[in-house]
Amino acid sequence: MLYYKKRLLIKLTSIFGILILLALSSSKLFAQEKTDNSIDVKIHILVGPYNLNPVTLTSAIGNQIASILYQGLLVELTTPPYELKPALAINLPKRSLITVGETINGFTYKEGGEMFEYEIKEEAKWDNNTPITAHDYIFTIKAIKSPLTDCAHLKPYLAFIQDIVIDETNPKKFKIYCSGNYFQSLAWTGGYNILPEYAYDSQQHLRKYQLADFSNKDSLKKIKLDPTQINFAKEFNNSEEIIGSGPYKVSQFNIGEDVVCVKKNNWWADDNIEPQFANEVDKIIYTKISDWAIVPFALKSQNLDVVSSWPARIDESILAKSILKNYNYHTPDRIVYDYIGVNLKNPKLADIRVRQALAHLVDVDDIIKNAMNGNGSRTIGPIHPSKSYYNNSITPYEFNIAIAKKLLAEAGWMDSDLDGILDKEIEGVIVPLKLDFLTNQGNSRREKIGSHLKKNAALVGIEIEVKMVDWVSFIEYTRAHDFELYCGGWAGSTNLEDLKQIWHTESYNSGSNYVGFGNIETDKLIEEIRDSRYADNRDSNYLRIQEIIHQEIPYIFLAAQKNKILIHKSFTNTNVYTARPGFYPTEWKVNRKFLKKKLKAQR
Secondary structure (H helix, E strand, O other), X not given: OHHHHHHHHHHHHHHHHHHHHHHHHOOOOOOOOOOOOOOEEEEEEOOOOOOOOOOOOOOHHHHHHHHHHOOOOEEEOOOOOOXXXXXXXXXXXXXXXXXXXXXEOOEEEOOOEEEEEEEEOOOOEOOOOOEOOHHHHHHHHHHHXXXXXXXXXXXXXXXXEEEEEEOOOOOOEEEEXXXXXXXXXXXXXXXXXXXXXXXXXXXXXXXXXXXXHHHOHHHHHHHHHOHHHHHHHHHHHOOOOOOOOOOEEEEEEOOOOOEEEEEOOOOOOOOOOOHHHOOOOOEEXXXXXXXXXXXXXXXXXXXXXEEOOOOOOOOHHHOOHHHHOOEEEEOOEEEEEEEEEEOOOOHHHOOHHHHHHHHHOOOHHHHHHHOOOOOOEEOXXXXXXXXXXXXXXXOOOOOOHHHHHHHHHHOOOEOOOOOOOOEEEEOOEEEEOEEEEEEEOOOHHHHHHHHHHHHHHHOOOOEEEEEEEOHHHHHHHHHOOOOOEEEEEEEOOOOOOOOHHHHOHXXXXXXXXXXXXXXXXXXHHHHHHHOOOOHHHHHHHHHHHHHHHHHHOOEEEEEEEEOOEEEEOOEEOOOEOOOOOOEOHHHOEEOHHHHHHHHHHHO
């Protein structure tokens, strides 16, 4: 009987695979025979971005696509030591110090500062053939700093920019005046994408205010109430414009779906041979397949060229020889970590002993093994283990049910009504220890993490409900602090960590400090890190704030992962990187031999 059940299972699996392949062959994934010599790349995505405005977008895939559509004054190279090189700028800027107490253009730099002098390349132009000027740069900075625009995640990084003065004889030349000694000042003055003022603010509403007004509290109050600024922000936040100075433009975009980008004709930098201007590929197609179970079939039929972030939860043995013979498989480091966020302002979670108990209920080793398929290394804080200032002296919370029970009892939680769920009187009301665990739909790894915690919490009398919501709702709930627990992940960069966006108290309602972490000491540590040019001073503060975060448990840190990238062998020069997204198809070249084989297989 068991034999026949196995045979039936094999037949059903085979039929399921055939149905998927038939669906692929009749869908948008099936590649049409190419009639020209163009080079197209199909990149797998789980879900398409909800917008492609580089100021307001927050998704990783959105930022990935934006990197080929827009440019900044400078660009970070993809290999160590990750140097900044000119993109729109002619050269790296001239840099000089502003002395403490010096007054420039009516503003006194009480803590000193820096001045950067940039000049934009003469040949740099927008798609309508108008020059890219300092006015576009100033517009972009104002749009980010405006209190009415939807980019809370960016505002802390540009708070140090105080004023910009355009050269009277050359609109491509300008000086940026910065307050304080922000350690990422060069990267953030030069590295952010510039938008064309003519497309995003055709009426020049932001010119009504000086840049310094966007750093002045009294002026910000006026801006918030100004009808012209309200109308501008409303249009900007919902803008469908996708106009940048990068090598590609969007030819197809529907919210949450596929995105198609094509190489521009007569791009302003076509003759530039430096690697940051590479645009070898003619068309880049970001192809949505939201179900990972279908991806191996798309690989087998060679209907995808790139798959990255291969889920740790999916066994690599599914990558059969029939797939790997056509793809190169890479596993570069990835600066990203998973965590469980804890709402520190929720009365049930305000007692540190409850948070400690929750930390002891999480078996991180089990999560790495079963939810991540072994692809992860435990981490204790927001700093990636590869960085020199990662605090190796911190001991992770051990998985221990008995300790969790003891801590909860010490915090006054008991099962007074004998219903199996702990309860406690809070502000005169008996409250059961029931917690919602929020995460996004389509992420089975996070769902497994929630189920793991739910099972272990039940052993000590905590009831947890795992709630899966769509991505937009997930972002809205976390930003509004409307959760008790949630499962999330942060992707870092190869730069020094600026902790203000996620961990400073000012970022509770104007950043990404969703959990409500922080106090005077931690704010001071973050500010000193940001204001220090010296590694020794920064590193000691990095080590200390990691200790405090570990003690306070705003997050239950889980694991850092490696990236897993499959790239079709029809392309060469396919280097992979630690820097996101881990690959850059703009620099690839075609292997005609494998391309012919791929197209033949797709027929």
